Amino acid sequence: MPEPGRPLPGASPLTGARETLEVEATVREALPNALFRVELATARGTSVTAHVAGESSLLRLRPGDAVVVEIAPFDAGRGRIVRRR
Amino acid sequence: MARACRIVVGALDALEAAAVPGVTTKEMDRIAREHLENAGARPAFLGYRGYPATLCTSVNEEVVHGIPGPRRLREGDIVGLDLGCIVDGFFGDAARTVAVGRASEEAADLMKVTREALFAGIDACHPGKRVGDIGHAVQTRAERHGYSVVREFVGHGIGTSLHEEPQVPNYGPPGRRERLVPGMCLAIEPMVNAGRAEVEVLADGWTAVTRDRSLSAHFELSVAVTPQGPWILSEPYPYEQAEAVNA
Numbered sequence: 001m002p003e004p005g006r007p008l009p010g011a012s013p014l015t016g017a018r019e020t021l022e023v024e025a026t027v028r029e030a031l032p033n034a035l036f037r038v039e040l041a042t043a044r045g046t047s048v049t050a051h052v053a054g055e056s057s058l059l060r061l062r063p064g065d066a067v068v069v070e071i072a073p074f075d076a077g078r079g080r081i082v083r084r085r
Numbered sequence: 086m087a088r089a090c091r092i093v094v095g096a097l098d099a100l101e102a103a104a105v106p107g108v109t110t111k112e113m114d115r116i117a118r119e120h121l122e123n124a125g126a127r128p129a130f131l132g133y134r135g136y137p138a139t140l141c142t143s144v145n146e147e148v149v150h151g152i153p154g155p156r157r158l159r160e161g162d163i164v165g166l167d168l169g170c171i172v173d174g175f176f177g178d179a180a181r182t183v184a185v186g187r188a189s190e191e192a193a194d195l196m197k198v199t200r201e202a203l204f205a206g207i208d209a210c211h212p213g214k215r216v217g218d219i220g221h222a223v224q225t226r227a228e229r230h231g232y233s234v235v236r237e238f239v240g241h242g243i244g245t246s247l248h249e250e251p252q253v254p255n256y257g258p259p260g261r262r263e264r265l266v267p268g269m270c271l272a273i274e275p276m277v278n279a280g281r282a283e284v285e286v287l288a289d290g291w292t293a294v295t296r297d298r299s300l301s302a303h304f305e306l307s308v309a310v311t312p313q314g315p316w317i318l319s320e321p322y323p324y325e326q327a328e329a330v331n332a
Contacts, residue, residue: 001130001141001167001178002149002238002274002305003248 024085025050025069027061034059038069038079050079086244086270089126089177090307090318093168096120100140100168101183106160110142113166114153121170129169129176129247136291141167141180148235148276148284148293148301149180160186163196165303169247176247178272179319180305191279192300195232199277199302202226202234206255206273207308210265210315216251217261223275224256233282235301238293240274243307267312274305 024041031037031049040046050069052059061067061081069079096117103116117140121128128139136150143151143165144158151165158164167180182196206223219240227234240253251263255275278284280299287294295301309316313324 001133001136001169001180001247002276002303003241003252005237005239005254006252 020070020072020080022082023069023071023079025067025079025081027063027065027067029063030061036061036081038067038081040069046076048077048079050081052081053083086175086177086307086309087318089170089172089175090179091177092121092124092126092172093170093177093179094306094319095124096168096170097166097179097181100166101181104158104164104166104183104185106158106186108158110144110151110153110156110158110164113142113164114138114140117166117168121168124170126170126172126177129171129178130167133247139168141165143167143182143292143301143303145300146295146298148278148295149238149303150286150291150293152289152291158185161189161192162186163188163192163300163302165301167303167305174245176243176245177318178243178247178305178307180274180303182302182304192302194230195277195279195300196302196304198227198230198232199275200304202255202275202277203273203304203306206275207306207315207317210271210273210308210310212265212267212310212312214265215260216253216263216265216271217257218259218265219271219273220254220257220262221259223273227255227275227277232277232279235276235278235282235284235293237284238276240272240305243270243272265310267310269310270307270318271310272305272307274303276301276303 025038029037162185165182169178205226206219209218209222242249280297283296
């Protein structure tokens, strides 16, 4: 008996391949239009502009908040804040 | 688990013989239940997430999870038979699609290719390969013949429950997902549509049909990954047993 398929987070609906990368980050600055500048917790500490995913609690992020950001391979300068951590 | 799988496949043999024009899917369910009872096994699907029967009977455009009822099988139908049982706490799960009477050429080819796709997936079950290699093998085989594979439902790990990790999709790129290691047991189950891949679930909450109402076939076997490769659990152990040390 088959089981309903659970897509992997960030999976392509066509191939099922996971295409995004999750990175830990810290909010640095709230920008207009519910965008945030976040600093990735990587060695280089790159800053990216990120929008928030769904949940409205994420809209009230403040500088210093620890979050997880999803980054698509085709635009490393943009991210999507998926949750707090 | 091998015992559970052999019982299921034995029941499927009986059900295949019983799939003649005029029989209702409800009677098929009764045959399945009696076969399991006589073998000392319990049905695995009955009550699973509220499923109301022992057997799944999916006729023609029905993909999987068809609920047995008063429908009578007719000459030329194809019917997917999916059955699971529990023996001593271990699960077995297998399925096949059979023709009622004589099937059309199109239906026969769809069933043949789906079965081949299942075995292509099984052939990928070697330690060191990945779950994605199974799906890739299945998808490649099915699509080569112009058919499509269902995405919404997937195979699964099997053991002391019916559905365990990992999920085993019938599509996707090779080399991805979990690594296969000896001891893993997987239910590999391609669902192949003659038309487009999309499916929808009917109002009963179970029966999945192809959205374009094209024919669909489903074959499933439970397989263990051994150091030498796949072992279809309903079959005898296919490799030479390692010589006992100091024998």
